[in-house]
Amino acid sequence: MEIRPIFSALMRNKTGLVLIALQVAITLAIVTNSLFIIKERIELMNRPSGIDEAGLFTVSSLPFAPGFDRAGSITQDLATLRAIPGVIDATPINNLPLSGGGWGEGMSTKPIDPNTSKPEDSKGTTIYMVDDHGVNTLGVNIVEGRNFNPDEITDRNERDNGWPQQVIITQALAKELFPDESAVGKRVFMSNDSTGSVVVGVLERLQAPWVNWNGVERATLVPQRVLWSSTRYLVRVKPAERDAMMKTVEAKLGEINTGRIVRGLRDYGEIRKSAYSRDNAMTVILISVIVGLLVITGLGIIGMASFWVTQRVKQIGTRRALGARKFDILRYFQVENFIITSIGLAAGILLSYGFNIWLMQVFDAERLAWYYVPIGAVCVWALGQLAVVGPATRAARVSPSVATRSV
Amino acid sequence: MFAYYLRLAVLSLKRNKVLTGLMVAAIGLGIGASMTSLTVFYLMSGNPIPHKNDVLFVPQLDNWSPNQPFDEPNEPPNMLTYRDAMAIVESKQAKRVAIAFTNFFPVEPDNKEIKPEMVTSRLTTGDFFAMFETPFRYGGGWSAQQEADDQRVVVLSKATNEKFFGGSDSVGKRMRINGEEFTVTGVLDDWQPTPKFFDITSGPFEENEDVYMPFRYGIEKELQSSSNNNCWKDAGDGYQAWLESECVWLVGWVELENAGDHDRFLGWMNSYVEEQKKLGRFPRPMNNRLDNVGQWLENQKVVRRDTQVQVALSFGFLAVCLINTVGMLLAKFLGRSGEIGLRRALGASKRQVFAQFLTEAAIVGVAGGLLGLVLAWAGLAGVRQLYGEFERLSQLDVPMVLTAIGLAIASAIVAGLLPTWRACQVAPAVQLKSH
Helix, strand or coil: CCHHHHHHHHHHCHHHHHHHHHHHHHHHHHHHHHHHHHHHHHHHHHCCCCCCHHHEEEEEEEECCCCCCHHHHHHHHHHHHHHCCCEEEEEECCCCCCCCCCCEEEEECCCCCCCCCCHHHCEEEEEEEECCCHHHHHCCCEEEECCCCHHHCEEEECCCCCCCCEEEEEHHHHHHHCCCCCCCCCEEECCCCCCCEEEEEEECCCCCCCCCCCCCCCEEEEEEEEECCCEEEEEEECHHHHHHHHHHHHHHHHHHCCCEEEEEEEEHHHHHHHHCHHHHHHHHHHHHHHHHHHHHHHHHHHHHHHHHHHHCHHHHHHHHHCCCCHHHHHHHHHHHHHHHHHHHHHHHHHHHHHHHHHHHHHHCCCCCCCCHHHHHHHHHHHHHHHHHHHHHHHHHCCCHHHHHCCC | CHHHHHHHHHHHHHHCHHHHHHHHHHHHHHHHHHHHHHHHHHHHCCCCCHHHCCCEEEEECCCCCCCCCCECCCECCCCECHHHHHHHHHHCCCCEEEEEEEEEEEEECCCCCCCCEEEEEEEECCHHHHHCCCCEEEECCCCHHHHHCCCCEEEECHHHHHHHHCCCCCCCCEEEECCEEEEEEEEECCCCCCCCCCCCCCCCCCCCCCEEEEHHHHHHCCCCCCCCCECCCCCCCCHHHHHHCCCECEEEEEECCCCCHHHHHHHHHHHHHHHHHHCCCCCCCCCCEEEEHHHHHHHCCCCCHHHHHHHHHHHHHHHHHHHHHHHHHHHHHHCCHHHHHHHHHCCCCHHHHHHHHHHHHHHHHHHHHHHHHHHHHHHHHHHHHHHCCCHHHCCCCHHHHHHHHHHHHHHHHHHHHHHHHHHHCCCHHHHHHCC
């Protein structure tokens, strides 16, 4: 293989070499790091929330009438909702998974004293206040233990502080609190509550409202109806009927009690979309950047190679006249491109890791997994070889007779 | 002479339309991408009230748990307890004080045909309007007397006034909020600082509230914040216990006479905490802070990381596009070595050749810049679609348009320098001999 002559020819035209190599290097650095970020974001977005999102929607009731009976209205609303044909179940709930707004508490296996307890003594968890229909409405699976009983549901007024006797926690939270044993029947403690609550059930999975929280899998259900200034309901229906049912439910709630505002009607598709809109946006933007870069770099290689072919028409003609086959000319350009790309990739590998280190230092990003750079490098090599095919074919078509024309 | 170079450049660019198109497209794409990300970054990192940057401060008092900071690394809470907020007000150490939280209320229109609606409300002390220079369309904020008398007064946003009063001057009119009659004292004009620097606790780019009501009304109604209430230990039972608790939930700002007053006020904060320590509060080592607007927005990391990464990536993208253009210009200029040689032989100086080719590069730059502007405009429309919430963060304004054009021309000239310089090095004799 005639690498040496190609190489020394290249060294005589360093400008072009440097230009292409630089492009290749930057392209590799951006493509690998972008792919890595995209993969992370897609993994984030694909995590299941544990609930039956396709069949769920939420609606809220905000009373304004003087002397409004909050508890009575919730009872009436729930009875009405559950009686509507097509409604699988409904529950009052204080906050919603994926919604961004929620209630957080520390949970521990020992009573928490804020003055002496260390942060690592307790695990952060979100609190969902639901009634005995909560589990069925959310569509979460109990893997161990049981659901709340109707007689365990208590009312929680605006400034009540205690916790009920029973809680249901997610598997993720149970494993952190009780790594070696079953959590069911065990006592757990939340802020300043010395009596504690007993874990009656363990859920397979239920995410917290905050999708970017590292404890997103740690959630707790407590058997309470909240009697706050506004009440939120979660309603579960058949996925196919959801849109129609939303209108029915909104109208029905407006009808049975005119002393309040029925508002905040949202389906879970919308809630998920807004929870992950930034990650989705980042993914789309990065994909556009990658595509743009590959196209630009590809065009750059084509442009440069075409220019070189034009410059070397005589040289090619002479080589052909001296017996080089078309294939040899083709191979010359492919090899030349391979050398240039490789030089660029060598610099690009350094740049990729440099960029990654910068991202890690400034943005606490993760370390680039090892295989991204080789995969990226293979792609850029392929891009270079593809881009040069056109100009190289044109070069191969140069007639040997060119050599004989005027010098 | 310039006109002649311009004509020559246009002729030359027309000769190879594909190559010209590629160069313009490369610069345009690079400029479009970098301008899109830069615009979002610029709007996010803006300081909406620069002329008061040195007199508006956020007092942060570290009353958090002895065992862990409010936020790593050793950040004091970004809100205040009721006790400490009231201590700041009562100390009269600052020229103005704004203490606020948000909640929502039902509004019942007089016309029973119209359904009641929910409004979001900022419950704030009356200095708020003067401190943040809120523009008023009608009327103004409520008076100190009205506030002291616990009168039911309200200031409406422009949109809220449109909705309930059809945009007319509603000052003095009544409005039924949360079951009580409130008198409108003022209507704001368009006002949406970006970022929403005066309260970023529920997101720095959220919409402003619909109405503004006196802070003490919220306390009288025993309300908490509807956005954030953070406690490191249990508040205890009842609203009085909540007010006396270590829970932070109030957004506090002070306005001082001048920048030099900063140290004096921070000194007051420290001596206040010393006093409170004697009462058994503030278990952490002294860690108070008094940031001005700019420092506050920076410390609270208002600019999203993703946006910063996007800016870095898009400038990498621009670099690739420019290197590309250098290559194409080089090919184009050196392809005309014969012409250059001829011109040089006929007496053109290197400087003249330089001017001629740089003109050509600049034309490519201007065309690329214009294309880049169009692409940036489209890119921002895309960003708006993607993020949904970004209405205000994705608008091109005059400074950004000028930056785009400037960046494009500068880029093209930088890209044109090397090829132009190489074109000037063409030796006339060699070129003439070979043809």
